Amino acid sequence: MTKRSITFYLNGRPVEAYVSPKDTLVDLLRNLDHFGARESCGQGLCGCCTVLVNGTSVSGCLELAELIEGKNLDTIEGLDAGGELSVVQQAFIDAGAFQCGFCTSGFILMVEQLLDENDSPTPDEARDYLSGNLCRCAAYPEILDAVQLAADKRKSLQKEPA
């Protein structure tokens, strides 16, 4: 299959990769040994493949790799830059918001986006925002707890003087 060279930014770093027309972002990431975005349902319904393209969440299993050319691709692997967990990652641990962990990357990236858009989501707003992510272990109550924890923590960090 004909492969093309593309360049893009993966978690902030420029990357050159060879992609075939049928490759999705999940295929591309797998070839680059990034396994945090995972294909599960393959239909963009479960959210296990969630990644950010130019700062916006997309289903990596439904996005053609070639179209990432020149863009920013951010994944769960880039979230703990410098070795420090993000507020949301820590909140997921503190709330016990996962069991098997297969869907966790996707949920965490979606919650990051949610809180960027809305710093005090109500439980209903959180449910609406996260309705495109599924968790077969059904850690939903704990995920909603994590949203609350992370929102509170982010606000308290903002209040602290620099």
Add this chain to the structure above:
Amino acid sequence: MTTTEVGRSLPRLEARQKVTGHGNYTHNIKLPGMVHAKVFRSTVPHGRILSIDTSDAIALPGVTAVITGQDILKIIPEPYYGPAFHDQPILALDKVRYVGEPVAVVLAEDPRVAAEAAELIFADYEELPAVYDETEAMTSKAIVHDELKPAGTFPDLKHLIGRKDTNIALDFHLKRGDADAAFASAEHVYEHSFQTQQTMHTPFEPLISLAEPGDGRVTIYSASQSPSFARSEVARLLGWPENRVQVKVGHLGGGFGAKLYIKLEALVAALALLVRRPVRLSLSMEEQFYTITKHASTFHIKSAVDKDGRITARKCEVIWNGGAYADIGPRVTQKSGFTATGPYDIESADIDSYALYTNRPPAGALRGFGIPQLVWAYESHTDLIARDLGIDPVEFRRRNILRDGRPHVTGTIMKDAAIDAVLETLAKRMDWDAPFDHGSGTLKRGRGIAIGFKACVSPTTSVASVSVSADGSATLYLSTVDMGQGSDTAMSQIVAEVLAIRTEDVRVINPDTDITPYDMATLGSRSTFHMGNAVRKAAEHAREQLLEMAEKVGLPKKNTLNVPEIFRHAYGMQAGTVIGVGTYIPTYASPDKDGLSDNVTPFWMIGGTGVEVEVDTETGQIKLLKMVNAADMGNPLNPRIVETQLSGAAIMQLGFTVSEEMILDGGQVTNASLADYKIPGIRDIPPHIENHIVEAYTHDGPFGAKGVGESATFGVSPAVAEAIHDACGVRLTKLPMTAEVLYKALHGEQE
């Protein structure tokens, strides 16, 4: 007993890995030179294979090999596998028995080429009559297997060898007292039938196995709940000693029973040995529906009740739809079958439980091992009796409940089973005695409570070893698989407690059959009890050795263990290793010819759920307003993880209750995707969920603990059915209870 590590709600030890995208899933593995496998599947539900044309597929550029059942025979002359029956071929041989059955495999370096080539295979079949319904299969002329093939190793299955012209793989019978006499003299007799649908586990990490051929050996990397079984089963098939088959398991992206025994392991091992290259086979979400499912079932239940509202006798006939291959179905039929009369104190009982072959995708274990199907029926039946007698359903249960010290219908005396405490907890948390607002207009409200119980599959063995380093850290070797239930963490807490170290200083070695000792499997909520005991023994064994060392070097006797100090004194520096080993197998007595035994389970699991629902009578829409789960938990090792297990189990069962159903058309599953097979999402869960741990010390359990993974599934379905009945007066007897089903029950089938 006061404990410091046991009972601590610390986060999962692998939490950081999981939130940073570095979970150690089999899915991540790439082996040098590996080829990808794609399965070509049967398109007919039942047929004789006349020919398989692989020429176009093999001609496609990039294809390494195309393998059929005939090729498998070259290295495995008897390629039939299964935990109870050796009835399932690695690839179909003479016959296919369901739509989706693996018939051939394409191998290619590019997985897309493998998939494309699989589309180019053509198989010709002589179609045979097929049977899908479990009741029809009892008497059908369509026979799925020409001859029964129980695994010869089980004495209780020996009588089935060679049986022909039947779809009944196994029939289990229990007879206690004189039920017929009780019915003849009963004040009231009630009889109902209930059905459940075929569903699927849908673990989000779809089934995946890889195999790497070695020099006279093979290494299998697999998302498996049972590495020890996989090793012995693949070794048996190859005719090799077990030590030449290595099975390695990482974190599992969910299991729920789908990844038990062997699924893809023998296939990838055979493929790798045939082409002498590493092979990776990763199923799609769709293909999982053709691999393993949960039993559909039909349950006929009949009770005799006296004038005081006491159940005096019960007859149960349960028919399990096992699909085309037995998998663990016969064990579900027996080991769950004997609890079919429910957690009630009943003098006389007859139970008949049948495992049926049909031309559906095979059914196995799914979170509850058949118990949710049984509880659905006996608790629905219980509510219907209470209604007819005009007795409050909680009060009716109180009158009949099976209490510690009383015999279960098998004859086993109940102990450490807090059935009454679970019921009372639910009643209290549901505020059962307070007046309830049943809604008005077209929005009606109702509530229900149901409880169930489960025996643990027995007797089974677990072995663990603990290696203690001179700095006081410990390494735990065990073949229990952490698929999200938190076993690595809970087991580490046991080690830490015994050795007086911190749980964070214990490292768990993921299952690797070359290194980690035998464990029967991670199933049926057995690990906490069985492996927990083995781990405790292993840690105690290490502790004894440490104490001996301390005594030898003349350290003063203390209550607390200072591990680094002992090693320093013994070896003059930070050096040495102490290895503790523990094995656990509980006592057990096989049921006699009447299905009776005085020791049928090492422990009982008790679970129940209360729900409040709102029904829109104009559309049939059912909305859960509240869900309260309670389970008898012994002494929880990690209360936080236990709670997430409770709500997780209950929500999963909620899916099986109101939405999930595999739809078949001519044997073909028509909704094998998450687009059309709808599991609960975050907007489907009740806004109010409570989980309650009913602490009841388990005397034989490690630190009083028992298993928990399934308990909260038990009561969900019948509680919802009763709540719907309470809301709008309609009783549904078949799962799932969808909006359309309820609408039709409310309004009739008028055109």
Add this chain to the structure above:
Amino acid sequence: MTYEILKPETLQDAFGLLDTDDPMVRPFSGGTALMLMMKSGIFSPSRLVVLRDIPGLNGIRLEEDGSLWIGALTTLAELEKSDLVAQHAPVVTHALRHLSNRRVRNVARIGGALAHGDPHMDLPPLLSALNAEVIVEGSNQGRRISVQDLVTGYYETSLESNELIVAVRIPSQQSWQSAYRKFTARSADDWPALGVAVSLNASRNEIQDLRLVVGAATERPTRLEQSEGILRQEGRSGLERATEAAMASVEFMDDAHGSSQWKKALLRVELRRAVQEILDRNT
């Protein structure tokens, strides 16, 4: 079998690439629906013409006549977050919140969503009730098609292969009020089993004019003209008769979401509730 991915930078270039007899050549904007069809093997393209980089097809603006112009490449998320839309067509903002999921809305474009002709969608019946139209350009002459006439059948539209939707125009809703109700049968995040869009011009709570459109349960969004006539004549007292007429006038689909018989009942309930929802706002 593979395909070429082409990224034209002007509309004219796009038309050139699309103007072929090969039915396996497709325009690709968000691609969420096409990717599903490609992954499942239902559709194997020979060429994908990616429209995302074409300038001038983005953005939302208020025209002088009070109508909203929405560029075809506007994502559904942009639509959802738009203050202009919230102000001038709040029913759209509201419906988008539960349309598919957030990631799909981040990627799917309004033009593509309409051109796909999928019956299980929320926007076609809703935009139809708002009397919206699509502005179409092609190799030949441009034209305008009402959303009601755009979808002609099950996954069928009146677009030619060399035509593209460049914008959607929602006329001024001034004295009109709208509601959209949908029923999801199998889970909250499911595609709708039935969607009902209602637009009413009601002054002093008297119905002056209205548009009723049902979608998802039917092969294409279907205008309920008979019911509209009854309500126009009888006002709210004709609601019961109007819902009965709706049930009789529509051909429902049996599918995985439910039987046609049940959907008929759902239409009665949801249509009544949608009309009432608007009337109740004014009391």
